[in-house]
Amino acid sequence: MKTWFITGASRGFGALVVDRALARGDAVVATARSPRAVVDRFGEQPNLLALALDVTDENQVGAAVEAAITRFGRIDVLLNNAGFGLMGAVEEASAAEVEAVYRTNVFGLLNVTRGVLPHMRAARSGRVLNISSIGGYRGAAGFGVYSSTKFAVEGISEALHAELAPLGIHVTVVEPGYFRTDFLDASSLSVSPVIIDDYVATAGRVRSVATGLNHAQPGDPAKLAQVLVDFADAANPPVRLPLGSDTVAAIEAKHLGDAAILAQWRTVSISTDFDGS
Numbered sequence: 001m002k003t004w005f006i007t008g009a010s011r012g013f014g015a016l017v018v019d020r021a022l023a024r025g026d027a028v029v030a031t032a033r034s035p036r037a038v039v040d041r042f043g044e045q046p047n048l049l050a051l052a053l054d055v056t057d058e059n060q061v062g063a064a065v066e067a068a069i070t071r072f073g074r075i076d077v078l079l080n081n082a083g084f085g086l087m088g089a090v091e092e093a094s095a096a097e098v099e100a101v102y103r104t105n106v107f108g109l110l111n112v113t114r115g116v117l118p119h120m121r122a123a124r125s126g127r128v129l130n131i132s133s134i135g136g137y138r139g140a141a142g143f144g145v146y147s148s149t150k151f152a153v154e155g156i157s158e159a160l161h162a163e164l165a166p167l168g169i170h171v172t173v174v175e176p177g178y179f180r181t182d183f184l185d186a187s188s189l190s191v192s193p194v195i196i197d198d199y200v201a202t203a204g205r206v207r208s209v210a211t212g213l214n215h216a217q218p219g220d221p222a223k224l225a226q227v228l229v230d231f232a233d234a235a236n237p238p239v240r241l242p243l244g245s246d247t248v249a250a251i252e253a254k255h256l257g258d259a260a261i262l263a264q265w266r267t268v269s270i271s272t273d274f275d276g277s
Contacts, residue, residue: 001025001026001027002021002026002027002076002077002232003026003027003028003029003068003072003073003074003075003076003077004017004018004021004026004027004028004029004075004076004077004078004079004232005029005031005064005065005068005075005077005078005079005112005116006018006021006028006029006030006031006079006081007031007032007053007055007079007080007081007082007108007112008031008032008081008082008083009028009030009031009032009038009050009081010030010032010033010034010035010037010038010041011037012081012221013081013131013176013179013221013224013225013228014030014032014079014081014082015030015038015041016221016222016224016225017079017081017225017228017229018030018038018042018048019042019225020225020226020229021229022042022045022047022048024229025047026047026229027047027048027049027072028047028048028049029049029051029064029067029068029071029072029075030042030048030049030050030051031050031051031052031053031064031082032050032052032053033052033053033054034052035050035051035052036050038050049067049068049071049072051064051067051068052064055082055104055108055109055111055112056103056104056107056108056111057111058111058115061111061112061114061115062115064115065112065115065116065119069119074119074123075116075119075120075126076125076126076127076232077126077127077128077129077232078112078113078116078120078126078127078128078129079129079131079228080109080112080113080128080129080130080131081131082104082108082109082112083104083105083108083109083131083149084101084104084105084189084190085101085143085146085189085190086098086101086143086145086146086189086190086191086192087142087143087146087189087190087191087192087203087206087207087210088142088145088191088192088194088195088203088207089141089142089144089192089196089199089202089203089204090144090145091196091199092192092194092195092196092199092203093144093145093192093194094192094194097145097190097192098145100190101145101146101149101190102149102152105146105149105150105152105153106149106152106153106156109130109153109156110156113128113130113156113160116128117164117169120164120167120169121164121167121169124167124168124169125168125169126168126169126170127169127170127171127172127232127237128157128160128164128169128170128171128172129172129174129228129231129232130153130156130157130171130172130173130174131153131174131176132150132153132154132157132173132174132175132176132240133146133147133150133175133176134175134176134177134178134244134246134247134250135147135150136150136151136153136154136173136175137154137175137242137247137250137251137254138250138251138253138254139151140206141199141202141203141205141206142202142203142204142205142206142207142210143206144203153173154173154240157171157172157173157239157240158173158239158240161239170237171239172231172237172238172239172240172241173239173240173241174228174240174241174243175240175241175242175243175247175251176219176224176243176244176247177217177219177242177243177244177245177246177247177250178217178219178244178246179217179219179220179221179224179244180217180219180220180221189210191207219243219244219246224243224244227241227243
């Protein structure tokens with residue numbers, strides 16, 4: 001039996017993972033801004049601890065981690081799932097909007113990770129799963145600020161992977177594509193109210209397409225949740241786990257594009273070394 005600590009557990013991927021982890025007999029610390037929503041969905045169960053948690057509040061993080069350890073004695077899997085999106089051209093986003101999405105998606109993830117890691121290090125065991133996005137591997141018009149937060153999650157995860165592997169702790173950044181969740185709903189996605197006409201063909205087009213794509217995404221969130229629960233037992237887990245055919249296609253396309261850049265600009269790229277080096 002494993003003990004999970006899941007942020008953003010009241011809906012979306014988080015709630016689906018809670019459901020499957022409980023079904024296989026694991027213990028789950030399900031955190032959300034409104035733990036009542038967790039209890040309403042799953043009921044009172046001996047293996048479930050629903051806790052209030054705003055990941056941007058370090059004091060709340062510390063209290064939640066201590067409550068988890070008191071109840072279950074350990075944390076085996078941390079799923080950093082809490083986060084939200086911001087749609088709009090980079091120039092259209094206000095400083096307040098940018099700061100808000102960074103507070104949750106980046107600083108919140110760091111708060112929770114720092115809170116849990118001392119217990120994993122003491123046990124010389126554990127797994128950290130950080131939810132990134134297809135947008136964490138390649139940026140796209142209309143999602144530039146959001147993508148930048150997920151790029152940060154990718155860098156943090158890669159560094160953690162290297163730092164923690166010698167301590168018996170595995171870190172993987174999970175890269176979902178477009179899945180049929182509520183991510184494109186107002187509850188999960190902020191849309192910059194400022195609209196600049198010059199971006200109508202780029203970020204503006206994305207605003208229109210996103211509306212039509214909502215709840216018609218190709219990815220099955222139930223399958224993703226099952227993959228993550230099974231992945232908690234995977235031997236030698238990779239540093240990144242792309243999920244969704246669209247993510248695979250995006251990664252392959254970026255690799256081809258980067259290879260073309262290197263081929264065209266290789267002479268310039270290597271010309272900046274000292275002579276003879």
